[in-house]
Amino acid sequence: MSSQLEPIKDPGLPAHVHRKTDTDPKAADRAERQVAAMFGISALGTVLLIISYIFVPDDLFIFIPIMGNQNAHQLGLGLGMAIALFFIGLGAIHWAKTLMPDQEVVMQRHEFRSPEEDRKAFVDTVKEGVSSSGLGRRSLIKRSLGAALGLSALSPILLLRDLGPLPGPEQKMTNWKSGTYLVTDPGDRRIKASDLEVGSVAQVMPEFADPKDRHLDDIAKDALLLIRLRPAEFNLEPDRLAMTHEGIIAFSKICSHMGCAVALYEQTTKHLLCPCHQSTFDVTRAAKVIFGPAARPLPQLDITVDDEGYLIARKPFSEPVGPSFWGREK
Amino acid sequence: MTVEAKLGQVANYVDERTGAAAFLKKSLRKVFPDHWSFLLGEVALYSFVILLLSGTFLTFWFDPSMREVVYEGAYQPLEGVKMSAAYASALDISFEVRGGLLMRQIHHWAALIFMAAIVAHLLRVFFTGAFRKPREGNWIIGVGLLTLGIVEGFLGYSLPDDLLSGTGIRIAEAIIQAIPVVGSYLSYFAFGGVFPGELFIPRIYIVHVLLLPGAFLALITVHLMLVWYQKHTQYPGPGRTEKNVVGYPLMPMYMAKAGGFFFIVFGVTAFLAAVASINPIWLYGPYTPAQISAGSQPDWYMGWLDGLVRMAPPIETYFFGYTVSWNILIPGLIIPGILFTGMALYPFIESWITGDKREHHLLDRPRNAPNRTALGAMSLTFMMVTLINGGNDLIATHFDLSINQIMWGTRFGVFILPPLAFIITKRLCLSLQRADRELVLHGRETGRLLRMPSGEFVEVHEPISPEKAFILTSHEQLPALELPAVDARGVKRAGALKNKLRARLSNANAVAIPKVSTEDLKEIESH
Numbered sequence: 001m002s003s004q005l006e007p008i009k010d011p012g013l014p015a016h017v018h019r020k021t022d023t024d025p026k027a028a029d030r031a032e033r034q035v036a037a038m039f040g041i042s043a044l045g046t047v048l049l050i051i052s053y054i055f056v057p058d059d060l061f062i063f064i065p066i067m068g069n070q071n072a073h074q075l076g077l078g079l080g081m082a083i084a085l086f087f088i089g090l091g092a093i094h095w096a097k098t099l100m101p102d103q104e105v106v107m108q109r110h111e112f113r114s115p116e117e118d119r120k121a122f123v124d125t126v127k128e129g130v131s132s133s134g135l136g137r138r139s140l141i142k143r144s145l146g147a148a149l150g151l152s153a154l155s156p157i158l159l160l161r162d163l164g165p166l167p168g169p170e171q172k173m174t175n176w177k178s179g180t181y182l183v184t185d186p187g188d189r190r191i192k193a194s195d196l197e198v199g200s201v202a203q204v205m206p207e208f209a210d211p212k213d214r215h216l217d218d219i220a221k222d223a224l225l226l227i228r229l230r231p232a233e234f235n236l237e238p239d240r241l242a243m244t245h246e247g248i249i250a251f252s253k254i255c256s257h258m259g260c261a262v263a264l265y266e267q268t269t270k271h272l273l274c275p276c277h278q279s280t281f282d283v284t285r286a287a288k289v290i291f292g293p294a295a296r297p298l299p300q301l302d303i304t305v306d307d308e309g310y311l312i313a314r315k316p317f318s319e320p321v322g323p324s325f326w327g328r329e330k
Numbered sequence: 331m332t333v334e335a336k337l338g339q340v341a342n343y344v345d346e347r348t349g350a351a352a353f354l355k356k357s358l359r360k361v362f363p364d365h366w367s368f369l370l371g372e373v374a375l376y377s378f379v380i381l382l383l384s385g386t387f388l389t390f391w392f393d394p395s396m397r398e399v400v401y402e403g404a405y406q407p408l409e410g411v412k413m414s415a416a417y418a419s420a421l422d423i424s425f426e427v428r429g430g431l432l433m434r435q436i437h438h439w440a441a442l443i444f445m446a447a448i449v450a451h452l453l454r455v456f457f458t459g460a461f462r463k464p465r466e467g468n469w470i471i472g473v474g475l476l477t478l479g480i481v482e483g484f485l486g487y488s489l490p491d492d493l494l495s496g497t498g499i500r501i502a503e504a505i506i507q508a509i510p511v512v513g514s515y516l517s518y519f520a521f522g523g524v525f526p527g528e529l530f531i532p533r534i535y536i537v538h539v540l541l542l543p544g545a546f547l548a549l550i551t552v553h554l555m556l557v558w559y560q561k562h563t564q565y566p567g568p569g570r571t572e573k574n575v576v577g578y579p580l581m582p583m584y585m586a587k588a589g590g591f592f593f594i595v596f597g598v599t600a601f602l603a604a605v606a607s608i609n610p611i612w613l614y615g616p617y618t619p620a621q622i623s624a625g626s627q628p629d630w631y632m633g634w635l636d637g638l639v640r641m642a643p644p645i646e647t648y649f650f651g652y653t654v655s656w657n658i659l660i661p662g663l664i665i666p667g668i669l670f671t672g673m674a675l676y677p678f679i680e681s682w683i684t685g686d687k688r689e690h691h692l693l694d695r696p697r698n699a700p701n702r703t704a705l706g707a708m709s710l711t712f713m714m715v716t717l718i719n720g721g722n723d724l725i726a727t728h729f730d731l732s733i734n735q736i737m738w739g740t741r742f743g744v745f746i747l748p749p750l751a752f753i754i755t756k757r758l759c760l761s762l763q764r765a766d767r768e769l770v771l772h773g774r775e776t777g778r779l780l781r782m783p784s785g786e787f788v789e790v791h792e793p794i795s796p797e798k799a800f801i802l803t804s805h806e807q808l809p810a811l812e813l814p815a816v817d818a819r820g821v822k823r824a825g826a827l828k829n830k831l832r833a834r835l836s837n838a839n840a841v842a843i844p845k846v847s848t849e850d851l852k853e854i855e856s857h
Contacts, residue, residue, distance in 0.1 A: 078604020
């Protein structure tokens with residue numbers, strides 16, 4: 001075994017090599033001037049910062065090669081600060097490296113393990129403490145204390161209960177009801193099938209009596225995508241085809257994977273792509289997942305038109321929109 | 331009065347009131363070993379200080395509220411747009427507070443540097459074996475700091491409530507919802523109801539500026555106190571042993587260098603913030619759940635997680651009508667959980683395999699611990715593959731590839747490449763050991779060729795210095811543990827399977843090229 005062979009001997013710490021500044025007073029003086037110069041540059045940096053703060057207007061743009069147009073105020077402040085700080089550091093390190101003693105020092109380590117008698121005394125003290133308190137013998141105290149401590153830990157959990165309401169039916173519902181008008185977003189105008197050309201996409205919202213009542217909570221589940229194809233391009237089951245209107249098909253815009261907005265539509269392939277995790281849905285096959293991590297198609301909304309030809313929802317969504325959760329199917 | 335005399339008076343004043351002279355005298359002479367790789371942890375520490383300073387500046391103007399306002403500030407393109415007060419105040423900091431944009435950019439750059447420095451420091455500690463006894467506890471604190479750093483960074487870039495950060499929060503909400511049984515409840519508690527609600531930004535604000543920084547301060551203090559108390563590890567070399575520390579005293583050399591280095595880190599961060607735009611929130615617009623920008627990316631330290639989520643297969647199962655989203659649970663919670671738990675426990679796993687329960691203060695050269703180094707390379711490869719997939723959309727557009735190709739490449743790559751990296755790295759380490767042995771035995775190649783009288787050409791080798799020879803041979807080579815399946819009386823030992831596994835791992839771990847001994851050198855000389 002190599003471990004039993006004699007290892008190569010430790011030659012010991014190499015001898016200290018003197019620097020030029022240790023032996024030549026001229027070199028040392030030069031180093032001092034260099035350090036002072038660096039601290040001086042730092043001071044100039046602070047001056048640049050002050051000038052930029054007070055005198056350079058914050059809407060002044062200057063052209064700098066490579067970087068292009070830059071805000072002079074912002075650039076002056078930043079460079080001033082960078083110079084002020086950097087050169088203090090450089091000066092200090094140059095000072096340490098040239099003028100401070102650089103003789104390596106050896107310090108001994110102490111063993112962390114205490115001497116045996118201390119360890120024994122420590123264990124004895126603990127034992128003595130435990131036994132004199134009666135914790136070992138008086139089991140009634142031990143158990144009741146354990147129960148009390150355990151129970152008291154419940155109170156912070158209980159007190160946090162009001163962080164939010166319990167999940168209710170709203171988790172699975174949207175503002176799409178039977179007969180809800182589809183309106184443009186932005187604009188809140190009702191739309192007709194003819195407003196949408198074949199091949200185009202539009203984002204729509206359910207109509208609110210007052211659009212000001214529409215908050216992010218609503219948008220987070222109501223956002224709807226309309227896509228118009230030629231009816232012949234669909235490859236749908238009859239019940240799904242019946243949910244379209246003159247080639248217009250409507251999907252929830254909230255990704256069934258993690259809830260991002262499914263915003264990329266490729267007109268040539270008729271694919272919808274979610275930019276977050278690249279789940280890809282085939283519009284012609286009712287948003288079937290054809291690539292990526294999403295496990296479910298985007299929910300489809302059943303749409304039709306009213307007597308005047310405005311697009312409306314025929315029925316609410318038949319399933320919750322957005323990412324999956326435990327009780328989703330219940 | 332000279333500077334020395336004045337400082338002497340201060341020291342006297344302090345000691346007469348605290349009696350700290352003995353402690354301070356020892357502390358100021360404390361020795362710190364010098365090596366560039368020991369600066370990585372320092373960069374992390376200094377970035378944290380920069381984060382505290384710049385972050386405090388930002389809190390003076392930031393309004394952590396999701397109240398809806400109409401923007402009427404200096405940035406014309408968003409004039410009249412409805413947005414949250416948080417986003418509006420982040421715009422005000424960027425455009426109306428002098429130096430505000432600089433501070434925002436310093437804060438964000440410092441966060442990226444903070445995380446990069448933590449990871450680099452962790453790699454240094456891992457590959458050199460600095461986590462071994464007695465420093466296992468400090469390793470665990472370090473893993474804790476890394477984890478908190480990821481969370482803190484995520485919360486930080488979520489605060490401005492721009493389109494990109496809102497998208498990140500939406501994804502976080504989906505991960506919370508995916509937790510079986512309690513997911514919806516946790517999500518409702520976190521958001522105060524349905525997503526996004528009006529409570530989330532104020533809540534994560536207090537976590538970001540108080541709770542987590544407090545935890546950081548406490549953990550960093552313990553982390554540094556342990557380094558102080560246990561003394562720093564050092565690289566092997568002549569005169570350096572397990573029983574000593576060789577380096578420069580705290581006062582003045584180390585103080586000046588470390589203090590100076592703080593200013594260098596701050597200066598470089600300020601320079602980046604001055605010339606390199608980061609997170610230009612005004613370009614993204616306010617958050618609305620119905621919009622998104624293409625190429626949505628998290629900050630780099632979350633990229634591997636996003637890449638894992640992207641490559642997950644679309645599996646969702648239903649049991650008794652309840653939904654389990656494996657496509658979110660596995661990449662979002664299970665794999666990160668296994669990785670971070672394994673990382674935290676690694677010191678104990680390694681000492682179980684080697685049976686080594688001694689203190690270690692001398693660092694390993696990575697090649698002399700081939701299995702550990704190979705494991706590190708394997709983990710890094712895993713992270714790189716997932717990180718690449720986290721940027722698959724940008725890589726696809728920049729390099730004219732299809733996202734599908736990158737996705738499928740990384741889906742296979744994540745299984746194939748890490749084990750390959752393990753094998754290659756282990757081979758490389760053993761080859762380097764062989765090269766070390768060659769160097770000690772036969773000296774270094776001089777490049778001078780000699781023609782022998784017989785016509786043969788040989789290259790002249792020169793012996794290496796005794797210092798170098800010592801460095802190349804001073805490491806330990808532990809034999810494999812002897813764990814027979816049966817005891818002396820032929821009875822099967824308890825936990826035979828565990829023992830068998832341990833014996834196999836220990837055998838694999840003990841593979842090494844025998845290092846050169848004095849006997850080897852003598853034998854060579856006698857030739």
